[in-house]
Amino acid sequence: xxxxxxxxxxxxxxxxxxxxxxxxxxxxxxxxxxxxxxxxxxxxxxxxxxxxxxxxxxxxxxxxxxxxxxxxxxxxxxxxxxxxxxxxxxxxxxxxxxxxxxxxxxxxxxxxxxxxxxxxxxxxxxxxxxxxxxxxxxxxxxxxxxxxxxxxxxxxxxxxxxxxxxxxxxxxxxxxxxxxxxxxxxxxxxxxxxxxxxxxxxxxxxxxxxxxxxxxxxxxxxxxxxxxxxxxxxxxxxxxxxxxxxxxxxxxxxxxxxxxxxxxxxxxxxxxxxx
Numbered sequence: 407x408x409x410x411x412x413x414x415x416x417x418x419x420x421x422x423x424x425x426x427x428x429x430x431x432x433x434x435x436x437x438x439x440x441x442x443x444x445x446x447x448x449x450x451x452x453x454x455x456x457x458x459x460x461x462x463x464x465x466x467x468x469x470x471x472x473x474x475x476x477x478x479x480x481x482x483x484x485x486x487x488x489x490x491x492x493x494x495x496x497x498x499x500x501x502x503x504x505x506x507x508x509x510x511x512x513x514x515x516x517x518x519x520x521x522x523x524x525x526x527x528x529x530x531x532x533x534x535x536x537x538x539x540x541x542x543x544x545x546x547x548x549x550x551x552x553x554x555x556x557x558x559x560x561x562x563x564x565x566x567x568x569x570x571x572x573x574x575x576x577x578x579x580x581x582x583x584x585x586x587x588x589x590x591x592x593x594x595x596x597x598x599x600x601x602x603x604x605x606x607x608x609x610x611x612x613x614x615x616x617x618x619x620x621x622x623x624x625x626x627x628x629x630x631x632x633x634x635x636x637x638x639x640x641x642x643x644x645x646x647x648x649x650x651x652x653x654x655x656x657x658x659x660x661x662x663x664x665x666x667x668x669x670x671x672x673x674x675x676x677x678x679x680x681x
Contacts, residue, residue: 409445409446409484410431410434410435410445412484413430413431413434413480413483413484414427414431416483416484417430417431417479417483423539425539429472429476430475430476430479430480433472433473433476434476434477434480437453437456437473437476437477440456441453441455441456448477449493450477450489450490450493450494451493453473453474453477453494454493454494456473457470457473457494467497467498467499468499470497471496471497471499474489474491474494474496477489504626504627504630504664505621505622505623505627505630506627506630506631506634506664507532507614507619507621507623507627507628507631508631509635511617511619512532512628512631514617514618514619515528515613515614515616515617515619516528516529518613518616518617519613522578522581522582522585522586523582523586523593524609524613525578525582526575526578526579526582526593527541527593527606527609528609528610528613528628529574529575529578530575530578530579531610531625531628531629531632532628532631532632533570533571533572533575533632534556534569534570534571534572534575534632534649535569535628535629535632535633535636535649535650536556536558536569536629537625537626537629538603538606538607538625538626539603540558541592541593541601541603541606541625542591542593542600542601542602542603542606543559543591543600544556544558544591544592544593545590545591545592546583546588546590546591546592548592549571549579549592550571551571551576554570554571554572554573554576555568555569555570555571556568556569556570556571558651565651565653567648567649567651568648569649570649579592603625606625607624607625610623610624610625610627610628611623611624614627629650630661630664633646633649633650633658633661634661634664634665636649637661637662637665638665643655643658643659646658646661
């Protein structure tokens with residue numbers, strides 16, 4: 407068994423998510439190929455040299471962090487040692503504001519989405535701030551019609567939670583299911599089984615373009631937009647934290663920074679000047 411396969415198996419045995427395992431493994435494969443050093447010989451110094459050279463090509467902080475996290479896991483699992491951050495420190499992350507959709511923009515997207523499956527997915531994701539990975543894993547049994555709730559099982563961090571099921575979304579889902587009659591998952595591919603996360607990403611981007619929205623929109627934009635709107639509506643931060651599935655309330659509090667209504671309602675001092 408080669409080293410990367412063994413590493414992958416160890417991560418799977420630790421019950422890490424498929425996306426995390428895939429990210430770590432693909433990053434290690436890619437970097438080991440690019441720096442032309444046998445994977446058994448790679449050290450923090452090799453990674454540091456590669457990143458410093460790549461800085462000239464504007465490597466992002468998130469990419470640097472992905473490299474560090476992947477090899478940190480690799481060194482721990484395969485050699486039982488810690489990553490030396492004195493050699494390769496964690497980067498200062500860029501503070502980028504995510505693009506948020508207004509309620510009018512959400513309505514425009516939904517009104518211009520004729521495909522019932524696509525419309526149901528978009529409405530559901532915005533209505534309760536669920537991630538694309540959670541959408542594709544939703545099963546019919548997770549939709550609790552009697553209690554107007556949706557059970558999110560093994561969400562990010564393998565954490566179960568409950569989110570709200572709005573009446574209008576339920577009506578849309580009923581109409582959708584009566585047409586598609588899925589067997590196990592709420593949304594399935596043409597041949598059954600889980601629907602593709604990539605397909606959902608493409609759907610959201612495509613519908614935003616059709617609606618004439620000139621923003622960098624993704625599936626996560628629907629989640630951001632929902633959580634931001636909840637806070638704007640005065641929903642308690644602890645409740646928003648539960649809906650979002652955040653471990654730390656500070657993560658939820660970051661959404662307060664996105665809300666610009668207090669700035670937009672502030673009069674500029676130039677108003678007092680005649681010119």
